[in-house]
Amino acid sequence: MLSCFISIFLLCILASINEVRFENLLRFGRCTFSNNTTNTSSSISNEQQQQEQDIRILIGILTLPDQYLRRHFLRLVYGTQNPEGAKIDVKFVFCNLTKEDQKTIISLEIMRYNDIIILNCTENMNKGKTSTFFTSLPDIFNETENGPNYPPYHYVMKADDDTYVRLNSLVKSLKPLPKEDLYYGFVIPCSSMDPFKHYMSGMGFLVSWDIVEWIHGSDIPKKHVEGPEDKVFGDWMRWGRRGLNRFNAKWSMYNYPDPVSVCSHELVNDTIAVHLLKNQEKWIKTLNFFNHAGPLEESKMYHIA
Template sequence: MKNTVKPKNCKKIIIISFISISFLITLASINEIQFGNLSNIRNCAIYSPSVENSIHPVIKSSEEDEIRILVGILTLADNHERRHFLRLVYGTQQVVGAKIDVKFVFCNLTKEDQKTLLALEIMLHNDIIILNCKENMDKGKTYTYFSSLPDMLKSDDLDAINPPYHYVIKGDDDTYFRLPKLVETLRPLPREDLYYGYVVPCPSMDPFVHYMSGMGYLVSWDIVEWIKDSEIPKRHLIGPEDKVFGDWVREGRRAKNRYNAKWSMYDFPEPETRCTHELWPDTVAVHRLKTQEKWVRTLDYFNVTHNLKPSKMYHIP
């Protein structure tokens, strides 16, 4: 006798088979999703920063490693043209791995027109520091400059960078600093208790005997704070400002780290003296640029306009 299946039973078998197949498809889908998620988790682990850093050396960002320098150029309020010129000289220099702020420093204003003209400069450039002092050369202007900076630059922001600068420069407005070269020489040097510049007198090469020339010298931020807080500078303000500065650090037993930048810093070759030599590539600063001709000769030697891009708007041979 042949086995027969009733139509009603066939219908049940078809429904059960359909449900079983659907269940298997759903289960397979769930497993595929879980496997995919597991694969993604593994990928995240492989490429996570923590794993990468455990294999490869950590490279500091440029912001973490950059040198911060304040260049204070001591000048006079009425020297508008010189400031505009120096903004060109320093504004076109490109420095990698350093943050350098160039500021022009002088004492209180004394004329009505200065209030308007200086206000315009500040609004446009924001690069002027006006000290609370009477304009002078050898009666404490250098002290006022350095001692004012800690309070002037103090921030109430708990996340503010501290110190605001690693180094502070006191420079003349007839000195040309080549900022990339300056940064290059500073990289291997300490960031504390540092006194850097051109040792005087000219034949001397020992930075611990005398002091640094007024063409421009640099100190680390801790010395700036010491000048503000110490009684030693306050008792000795009158006299040749750069010699007086050397007296301060000697009496206070400061600046145990000293760097003589001679002969990368020097006076312009003409007129020839014991403090001069010819212009050369390994230059940090050139001093006594008293005329436009000397500035132009110096800038031409270092080919400072080599990055000038050609344009239909001008023709410069």
């Protein structure tokens, strides 16, 4: 009897010790889980705050449906840039497709890259394509003024497909500028430095989202469509008394240095955009000047001397 009593007593003590250990283990687990959750939540919160502080920019590159190789090349050029403090979407813009091969190939591009905007217009240079682009944007990126992500973009830039935009330089120049009523670019004519007297070159001009919405709803752009697209756009700004915050990015934006080119100078480090890159040789020389393709990370998979 005595031995049975002692055995039962020892089992009770052992169970009590295990219960204490289990409670401590649960407490430790709850603490660890709580800390991990707090750290994760803090990380997500910081990331969200950073995204909210980032400048949101849409760059619409006006090009032609058949320019398949040019689009693929530009995807490399823009996809290998890592702008800091900004979320930048680059979209290729053209009018309605007219050929069967276009419909097939461009459908594949959309499925793979989702970076194409097809406007409801007939392909043209100076008969309203730029107008259709800006007018269509509020409907494409449908956000109400009270929406959590309004505006969808702080700025919209129209660029040519022979323009190289250096995204970090663009962001750096925009940081101190207003996010409303802004009209930004390279003032034409070349001799002018006054952004209020003339208009911004079609190589790449940028406006704030409120101007995009104004273009969408105003009768002024609707009544004045045809003509050199950059000059027509400047007329809208002047007649509508828009773009009262203007920034002349000259001479950080310029044409590629060429003896016969106007509005140009030699490539310089303080560059936002280079225009008139009409062939592969000019693109390669420009990319090499800015060391765009390097340095590559070391790998056993390749060696580039």
